[in-house]
Amino acid sequence: MCLQKASQMRSATLHRFLQKSEPGINFIYKLSIFYGEVFLIHEFDALVIGAGGAGLFAALEAGKNAKTAVFSKVHAIRSHTGAAQGGIGAALGNVEEDKPEWHAFDTVKGGDYLVDQAAAMILAEEAVQAVYDLENRGLPFNRTPEGLIDQRRFGGHTRNFGESAVRRACYAADRTGHMILQTLYQQCTKHDVTFYDEFQVVDVLMDGTTCGGIVAVELATGDIHVFTAKATLFATGGFGRMFKITSNAYANTGDGPAVLARRGVPLEDMEFFQFHPTGIQGMGILISEAVRGEGGILRNKTGERFMERYAPTLLDLAPRDMVSRAVISEIKQGNGIRGDKKIDDYVHLDATGIGRETLNNKLPEISSFCRTYLGIDPVDDKIPVQPTAHYAMGGIPTDVNGRVRRDGHGNFYNGLYAAGECACVSVHGANRLGTNSLVDLVVFGRRAGIHLADFIKHADRNNGKSDAAEEAKNKIAGLFKNKKQPSPRGVDLTDKMQRIMMEDIGVYRNGPDMERAVDALRELRKAYANVRVGDTNKAFNTDLLEILELENLLDLALITAESAKNRKESRGAHSREDYPDRNDAQWLKHTLACLENDSVHLSYMDVDTSLWEPKARKY
Ligand SMILES: Cc1cc2nc3c(=O)[nH]c(=O)nc-3n(C[C@H](O)[C@H](O)[C@H](O)COP(=O)(O)OP(=O)(O)OC[C@H]3O[C@@H](n4cnc5c(N)ncnc54)[C@H](O)[C@@H]3O)c2cc1C
Numbered sequence: 176m177c178l179q180k181a182s183q184m185r186s187a188t189l190h191r192f193l194q195k196s197e198p199g200i201n202f203i204y205k206l207s208i209f210y211g212e213v214f215l216i217h218e219f220d221a222l223v224i225g226a227g228g229a230g231l232f233a234a235l236e237a238g239k240n241a242k243t244a245v246f247s248k249v250h251a252i253r254s255h256t257g258a259a260q261g262g263i264g265a266a267l268g269n270v271e272e273d274k275p276e277w278h279a280f281d282t283v284k285g286g287d288y289l290v291d292q293a294a295a296m297i298l299a300e301e302a303v304q305a306v307y308d309l310e311n312r313g314l315p316f317n318r319t320p321e322g323l324i325d326q327r328r329f330g331g332h333t334r335n336f337g338e339s340a341v342r343r344a345c346y347a348a349d350r351t352g353h354m355i356l357q358t359l360y361q362q363c364t365k366h367d368v369t370f371y372d373e374f375q376v377v378d379v380l381m382d383g384t385t386c387g388g389i390v391a392v393e394l395a396t397g398d399i400h401v402f403t404a405k406a407t408l409f410a411t412g413g414f415g416r417m418f419k420i421t422s423n424a425y426a427n428t429g430d431g432p433a434v435l436a437r438r439g440v441p442l443e444d445m446e447f448f449q450f451h452p453t454g455i456q457g458m459g460i461l462i463s464e465a466v467r468g469e470g471g472i473l474r475n476k477t478g479e480r481f482m483e484r485y486a487p488t489l490l491d492l493a494p495r496d497m498v499s500r501a502v503i504s505e506i507k508q509g510n511g512i513r514g515d516k517k518i519d520d521y522v523h524l525d526a527t528g529i530g531r532e533t534l535n536n537k538l539p540e541i542s543s544f545c546r547t548y549l550g551i552d553p554v555d556d557k558i559p560v561q562p563t564a565h566y567a568m569g570g571i572p573t574d575v576n577g578r579v580r581r582d583g584h585g586n587f588y589n590g591l592y593a594a595g596e597c598a599c600v601s602v603h604g605a606n607r608l609g610t611n612s613l614v615d616l617v618v619f620g621r622r623a624g625i626h627l628a629d630f631i632k633h634a635d636r637n638n639g640k641s642d643a644a645e646e647a648k649n650k651i652a653g654l655f656k657n658k659k660q661p662s663p664r665g666v667d668l669t670d671k672m673q674r675i676m677m678e679d680i681g682v683y684r685n686g687p688d689m690e691r692a693v694d695a696l697r698e699l700r701k702a703y704a705n706v707r708v709g710d711t712n713k714a715f716n717t718d719l720l721e722i723l724e725l726e727n728l729l730d731l732a733l734i735t736a737e738s739a740k741n742r743k744e745s746r747g748a749h750s751r752e753d754y755p756d757r758n759d760a761q762w763l764k765h766t767l768a769c770l771e772n773d774s775v776h777l778s779y780m781d782v783d784t785s786l787w788e789p790k791a792r793k794y
Pocket residue numbers: 224225226227228229230246247248249251254255256257258259260261262263351352374375376377410411412413422423424426427430431461463565566594595596597609610611612613614616
């Protein structure tokens with residue numbers, strides 16, 4: 176086909192052409208030239224967006240039988256999973272008695288009963304095999320003197336349905352996520368999975384309720400690529416970058432959920448965003464719960480171990496939502512330690528009782544963070560900490576096989592899957608327990624990969640009716656051309672959004688603040704229409720990619736604020752000053768939020784409470 180002719184084709188026509196072409200070949204056609212730009216078209220069986228733990232596990236399974244490509248906007252092994260420190264929870268019972276049933280119960284109770292209980296049971300039961308699977312694939316876990324995988328304590332994990340803390344977290348020093356990522360990446364490269372590193376996915380090819388692939392921008396060249404496939408799985412991780420103080424990497428901008436939301440996919444339980452109680456003051460860099468698991472203690476300005484008043488049984492190892500509220504309450508009552516500004520007030524994490532040997536051997540990264548960022552040694556000095564935005568409990572709604580839900584009535588998209596932090600199965604409910612995200616990645620990443628591989632065997636290719644590539648091209652061209660003067664700079668809008676989210680949709684919330692936040696976020700979304708990309712280069716244009724990420728964050732911030740404003744109760748991480756109690760009669764239900772231009776349409780879905788009756792949480 177001659178290039179001029181191809182360049183006049185609309186992408187729908189192009190896809191029809193591709194369908195008639197020889198199968199099994201990785202097509203690369205240069206089409207539709209714009210500002211020196213081309214679309215490059217590729218064909219696979221399966222696409223996995225995201226190379227964190229969830230994406231890599233899914234790719235390993237899918238790659239066994241299907242031609243699979245994995246995309247990552249950063250190099251694969253720089254995915255945020257690599258920053259996970261403390262551990263992966265599994266009831267191995269290596270150090271003391273433990274059972275998957277106890278793990279499932281803790282998960283349900285920790286999630287303030289918004290967890291789908293059968294899914295939590297799958298998580299806890301399959302966690303055991305998943306950890307041994309990782310061990311067999313070469314993951315170097317810490318060992319007991321007998322040579323078994325060692326285990327330590329973590330928040331909210333208990334023996335015998337809440338009796339006392341249990342050692343359930345399997346760990347590789349405080350580099351557990353790093354080791355998982357390295358292990359899975361090696362396995363993927365061994366099994367012929369194709370990696371597209373530094374490709375940023377900007378849209379999906381949706382034809383009604385069927386997903387036929389994705390559109391991506393290549394960082395190195397600025398080219399727009401179209402990838403078609405029978406099945407696409409999103410594993411793009413979290414979106415803590417909505418908030419000013421966060422433990423999340425710069426790449427955690429919620430691209431997957433936002434791209435899908437703009438194509439009509441509902442998002443589940445977005446109001447539940449976890450604040451981890453121990454981020455380094457002012458920076459948000461995470462000090463793992465493993466420090467408290469090894470004996471670290473939270474203290475207020477008088478040196479009091481204040482968790483004795485908030486959670487008499489589990490103390491510093493109560494679930495994160497409770498500990499974060501306790502820290503903020505202490506600060507509000509004037510028991511915090513004074514920072515430069517009031518917003519900087521903090522408490523101390525006292526790790527001095529742990530001892531040099533354990534700190535060096537089991538928490539080396541944390542110790543080095545303290546020396547690098549704070550100039551202190553945790554062996555002798557207390558660590559200044561404050562709550563930091565950490566984990567998205569909500570996201571793309573899926574069943575236990577990763578299939579994306581269209582609604583709350585059991586309908587699904589064809590060929591569209593999600594797993595990991597960007598998904599909502601839902602096993603974390605209103606508050607995730609520490610170590611349960613890494614379990615979620617390997618258990619549900621694997622399950623989604625298996626289901627997807629099976630789906631591909633029987634599915635037809637469907638990429639006929641989407642103009643997403645042209646739309647992406649026009650959107651990007653618009654961001655370069657924006658003429659309005661002065662154009663807002665993306666960085667100003669980012670800062671405003673992060674402050675609104677931190678102040679009004681933070682650990683404590685109330686109606687008037689959230690109302691104000693929603694209005695302000697709407698204004699920011701309007702202002703976004705005038706944003707202009709400063710850097711006019713095509714190659715390595717990170718300015719452009721960050722501005723595309725900002726759109727995603729703004730959309731998710733609005734959905735989060737609207738979902739939170741409408742939930743008139745306090746549950747897990749959603750704590751309202753004007754509705755301080757949990758209200759099961761009216762609110763024991765999942766939120767489903769659909770973005771429709773400037774508004775968010777909310778509906779609700781039943782919670783699976785088939786195993787345990789919801790009860791008040793006491794720790
Ligand atoms: C500092 C820190 C410590 C943690 N410690 C623990 C712990 O000890 N235990 C635990 O259970 N959990 C922990 N967590 C949580 C856990 O690490 C994360 O929830 C989990 O790793 C997320 O994995 P994921 O596979 O979903 O996504 P990620 O690992 O975040 O990977 C996302 C992937 O998607 C790609 N991507 C995103 N957008 C695009 C796009 N537009 N185009 C192409 N690619 C894209 C990224 O490049 C990346 O490859 C921690 C989190 C943090 C931040």
